[in-house]
Each structure stands twice: as C-alpha cells, then as structure tokens.
Amino acid sequence: MSTAEETAGGETSAWGEVTPDAARRLLVAAVEAFAERGYHATTTRDIAGRAGMSPAALYIHYKTKEELLHRISRIGHEKALEILQTAARREGTATERLADAVSSFVRWHAGGRTTARVVQYELDSLGPDARAEILALRRQCDAEVRGIIEDGVASGEFDVLHVKGTTLAVLSLCIDVARWFTVDGPMTPDEVGALYADLVLRMVGIK
Amino acid sequence: MSTAEETAGGETSAWGEVTPDAARRLLVAAVEAFAERGYHATTTRDIAGRAGMSPAALYIHYKTKEELLHRISRIGHEKALEILQTAARREGTATERLADAVSSFVRWHAGGRTTARVVQYELDSLGPDARAEILALRRQCDAEVRGIIEDGVASGEFDVLHVKGTTLAVLSLCIDVARWFTVDGPMTPDEVGALYADLVLRMVGIK
DNA sequence: GCCGAAGGTGAGCGAGCGCTTAGAGTGCCC
C-alpha cells in the first residue's frame, strides 16, 4: 500500500478507477475546488478550467455539477468504510483493532484532507436521494467502530459507560481532523494518527 | 443564567445586544438560513423574507451579505470565549475546571447548534481581514483550554503526553458536536455535555 | 402644521451562474 496521499495537486491515488482520463481530471479538479471554496462557491467554469478544458466539456462526462459531488462523496465514503472494515476484521484484540482503526482513519483524514473535507462537510449540498445513499454508508462506518467497542466491552478490555455516545465521539474526533489539519502545522498525519489512537484508547477506559 | 438556548425559531437569547429591532430580526434570520443551507447557498432575498422584509431593507442595516456573517461570527466567538473563560477562571481543581469547560462548551454547541454551526463552519466564507480577526478569538479559546490542561499536568492531576495535540483534540471534539447534534437524536445537550466531560477527563489521564 | 431624519418598498441593473447547442477535430472500422 502506498504510504501517503498527497495534498492538493497530488492526492490522485484514490481516483485510479475513474475513467476515461478526462473524467478523472475533472473529478480531481472538482475535489480541489470544492475543498478550497465549498460546493456552492465553486463554479463549473472553475472546475473545467483547473482540468484544462472548456466549461462545456464537463457536461460530456457528468450530467450536472451535483453528480460530480455525488461521485466524489460515494468513492470517498467507500474508501473510508474500507479502511474501518480492514481494521475491524483483522486478527487481534479489540484494543489492537481499535488503535488500528483510529490511526489509519485519522491518517486518511489528515493526509487526504482535500478529499476528506469534501466527503465529510459537503454532504448537505446533495439532493435527498444521493444524500440518503451516502448516509447509509456512514451508518456502516458507525457500525464498524461500534462493533469493535462492543467487542472490547464484552472481553473486559474496555470500560465504557455509554457505547453509542462513545462511538459517536470517536468517529467525530477522527472526522474533525479534516477541518483543522494542515500540512503547514506542527504534526504529520502519522503523528496525529498515533496521538489520536492513544487518546481514544484512554476514552474507552483501557486497563 | 438561562439554562438553554433553543433551536431554530428561538435561540434569540444571545442577540439581545443587537439593535435596532429590524437589524436583530435580520441577523437571526441570517443565522437560521446560513445554518440550514450554508452561506453561499443562502440568498439575500431569503434572509429578508424570513425577517418579513423586502430584499432592499437588508442594505439599510448591513453594507453587504458578508457583513452579516462577520457580525454573527464575532458575536458567536465572543460568547464561546466567554464560556471557556468563565470555566477556566473559576475556583477549583484543574479537573473540576476542565469538566466545567467541556460540559458548558458542549452544551452551547448542542443547544445552540444553529448558531454554532455558522460560527464554526462558515469561517472560510469571510474575507481575509474578517477571517484574521475571528482566528485571533479562536486562538484565545485554544489558550484557555491549554491553560487548564497545563495546570492539571503541573499539579499532577493529569497525565498527558502531548499538551498541544491533546488541547486540539479536546476542542475539536467539542466543536464537532455542532455538526452531528440534532434535537431529534437520542441525547439532550445536558447528556452530551456530561458524557463528553467524562470522556475528556479520561483523555487527559485523570487518576 | 410643517420639516427632516430614519426606515421601508418596488422595480430593476449588470454580472455571473448552470447548462445547452451547433459544429469542428480526431481516430477507428470496414
């Protein structure tokens, strides 16, 4: 696995599956623009310009501007879910699996924060149908983390008063990394991942 | 002090200082609209309509749409800072002060989530000058929390590996409440406040 | 009872928006 996704300009690693080439360039351009200015403040002319194309070219590959956001959201959420599932289903104690889940989930939000920002904060700009589809993926993410915590409680590794609320807090802590993290800051994605794994293990009252 | 700010429709408690009456109505209308749809997706016609006025009336009291966001942001951040300062400067151990700070800060983000959403998530829509002013207030919030944590470490109450990173995580956890909290959810603002105070005390390794 | 200031309206301007259309360039199959 590649060790890091890059910040704006790179960060293309996750979009390899998108074809043809022009459609992928438009998608990457849209991710950068949405992350910088937000969905509603981004114009289709801006997206096309970043991809080196005329405004009309966008509509050959995507029906609407919203379809771009929808595609980005779905691919991003699928990636996030995959990260959590990989950690949740590996061998090991609940403690090890929770630490793994948090550190890799945080690394993704910090290293790929351009993508993560769009995925996590532009959800409300989707129409009802697309929004519902993405929310279903989000509930699956929630279930993966809750599962690990429940395992830890059952095995006696964790001491948690309120499983649902704690699950929410853990996910919330990880997701908010996309809001504040910057490459100019004092910490690397790996360092934030390690710190947060420690903090979360404390939150679940590991012995 | 009043126990709670209400959700959309109410939540006017904090805006008492804004005069004249029409200017306050416009400001409250703008908070609701920005929280629901975001700054860029909100039109001046929508704001004026919610306040029961014609679109032109907005420009008697505010120079631009951005000035509305600026005013809302400043008042909101001042309120947030005041909450943290009150908790940080009261009598008591670092443990008591941190628990107080977190629970009241979280209650504000949950109970007044309409306001808090705008304050915390629409910052990027401000111009450079206004943005810099708000960021200064934000750094003061950070300093208040870091101060309490440093006190706890000095007194031996807390066991923290990384003070700056932990401060960031604590604030991040509280702020993100504004993103996910809803009145239809299973928890009240008071319950979230109490749960989060407990989680944060665990994060700082209270003995 | 007249006046000026303050607060409000209806109509509408220029600009930029998302998106469409007519047609041009390019490569591939037969």
Next chain:
DNA sequence: GGGCACTCTAAGCGCTCGCTCACCTTCGGC
C-alpha cells in the same frame, strides 16, 4: 477513404444573484 462514434469548443440562453435607486411613509421637535 468514407462513415461514424467520441470528444471537445465557441457562443450564448434563460435565470437568479448581490446590490442600488427613486420614491414613499411614519414620527418627534418646534
């Protein structure tokens, strides 16, 4: 080498945006 599918562009349509302007109403002071 002619036809066709695919990709892209220049031009621009219809609309809504933030904001302005000419004018109207209300009301306290004298």
